[in-house]
Structures are given as structure tokens and as C-alpha cells.
Amino acid sequence: MTQDDPLPPLRDVIERHDLRARKSLGQNFLLDLNLTAKIARQAGDLSACDVLEIGPGPGGLTRGLLSEGARKILAIEKDARCLPALAEIADAYPNRLDVIEGDALAIDPLAHLTPPIRVASNLPYNVGTELLIRWLTPKQWPPFWDSLTLMFQREVAQRITAETGSKAYGRLAILSQWRCDARIVLHLPPEAFCPPPKVSSAVVHLKMLPEPRFPADFKTLEHVVAAAFNQRRKMLRSSLKSVSPDIEDMLAAAGIKPTERAEQVSLEKFCALAREVAKA
Numbered sequence: 001m002t003q004d005d006p007l008p009p010l011r012d013v014i015e016r017h018d019l020r021a022r023k024s025l026g027q028n029f030l031l032d033l034n035l036t037a038k039i040a041r042q043a044g045d046l047s048a049c050d051v052l053e054i055g056p057g058p059g060g061l062t063r064g065l066l067s068e069g070a071r072k073i074l075a076i077e078k079d080a081r082c083l084p085a086l087a088e089i090a091d092a093y094p095n096r097l098d099v100i101e102g103d104a105l106a107i108d109p110l111a112h113l114t115p116p117i118r119v120a121s122n123l124p125y126n127v128g129t130e131l132l133i134r135w136l137t138p139k140q141w142p143p144f145w146d147s148l149t150l151m152f153q154r155e156v157a158q159r160i161t162a163e164t165g166s167k168a169y170g171r172l173a174i175l176s177q178w179r180c181d182a183r184i185v186l187h188l189p190p191e192a193f194c195p196p197p198k199v200s201s202a203v204v205h206l207k208m209l210p211e212p213r214f215p216a217d218f219k220t221l222e223h224v225v226a227a228a229f230n231q232r233r234k235m236l237r238s239s240l241k242s243v244s245p246d247i248e249d250m251l252a253a254a255g256i257k258p259t260e261r262a263e264q265v266s267l268e269k270f271c272a273l274a275r276e277v278a279k280a
């Protein structure tokens, strides 16, 4: 259900409310509403979903999500200067936008959302990875959200979706892909933003899996993966010595050569190793 956006162009909104971008808040705004609608579409059909948006800023993506039919949006914005512009959007789309002023790291949004819930955001770069890790590591799985559609710096997007053996493969890839399908759905050049950042960006779509892809205890998997990638150039028999004195036997039982390095080990094999470590 696509709806025409009834509001003035974003450039006018930014000028009228004097919303000069602040670097300290990671502010790089999207001004092209065709592009924000395209990003919103990557989150799928939102007509029966509540959407959590972190950092709406002047509201480019918020407007894209609403015009693409989101049932309801909860937006959390730290910069109070953006609130009047967001109030205009709330008026134009009655009962479909709630805004909370504050730090997304300090606010529990759950009381304000009704499932099914999807997250869609052009994340501030300074808190983006921390928020993603929180969403991927809740106390209980399945999490409160069905999917995450998130804009990151391209390098972070590549780390989330990296394949075994690639330079970007590491803890973030394992954490993301263990319990989600994760893929890059859109690339954006710096000029898509105002002001343009130094690097390119990409939108990642993560769809949660009701069960982890391979069985493993989360804490053990985290421990093993952290130890392996903290010394990623070393062979596993040496980088994982701190995990157990019997690590060579455990590696063998998991089908991993002790001379391999972390980036050569698939998610499936890391899970097998975590099960061996947990057994002991």
C-alpha cells in the first residue's frame, strides 16, 4: 500500500528547522524520498507490523516507511532539534508515528511496540554496531524483532555478511549468521547523504531464524570465537590454548585441523567446536 508523501521536500524542512548536521551525533541525512522509500521496501510488507526506527533525524526514512505503509513507527531520536520536524510527520500520518527523545542505548522500546516488530534504521555510526550486537544477543531467542533492515558503513555491512575465508570474516559475521539470514540489499555512495560521509554505505537485511542455524551454547560459542579471532593470524592450536589444555583433541573431534586459522573455519565447525568445549 504505497501512499503519496504529503509533506514538503526534506531540504526545505531542514532549512526551516535549521537542522545543520552534527558530526558528534553521526548525522548524515538522506534527502531523496525515492531512495528512502526504496530502503523502506527492503524491510518487506510493513502494513501489519510495528517498526522501530533509531535516529529518524529530520525524518527521511521515517517518511519512506510511512508512505510504504508501515502500520506504526516508534522513533527514538537523541537530537531534540529534530522533534518539531518529526511532529509535522506525525500530524500528516495520524496515529502512526510516536517519537521518543533520548539515547537509544538507554531506552527500552518494548513497552511501546506491538508485535510483529521490525527494525529499520539509518543508524548513527557511533552506536550502530553496539545496537546490532544487543539486538543479536537478547536474553531469550527468538528476539522481539522479526527482521532488521539497517544502514551501515559499507565495511561494517561486509563484516556482517562475510563468508568464511574472506578478510571481513570474524565475530560479527558469526554472531549475525548463527541466528539470522544476513545479506546486503543496497549499496549507497557517499553522495546519497547530506553532508556526504567519507565512506560508502550499505543496507543490510537480517531475518531472524526461529532456531540457531547449528546447535551451540551461545556463551561458549562467543568465548571460542573471541579467542580464535583475537589472534586471527595464529594457528588455532595456539590461539585457543587458553580455552582448554585439551584443545587439540576438541579441534579434531570437531573436524578442524589444529593448524588452521580462525578465518578458515566455517560457522558450522565453530558450533561443533563449541559443543566439544561445552561437553568438557
Ligand code: SAM
Binding pocket: 025, 026, 027, 028, 029, 030, 031, 054, 055, 056, 057, 058, 059, 060, 061, 062, 076, 077, 078, 079, 082, 102, 103, 104, 105, 121, 122, 123, 124, 125, 127
Ligand atoms: N534517519 C535519518 C536519515 O536517514 O536521514 C538520520 C540518520 S543519521 C545517520 C543518524 C541519526 O541518529 C541522527 O538523527 C542522530 O541525531 C541520531 N542519533 C545519534 N545517536 C543517537 C542515539 N544514541 N540514540 C538515538 N538517536 C541517535
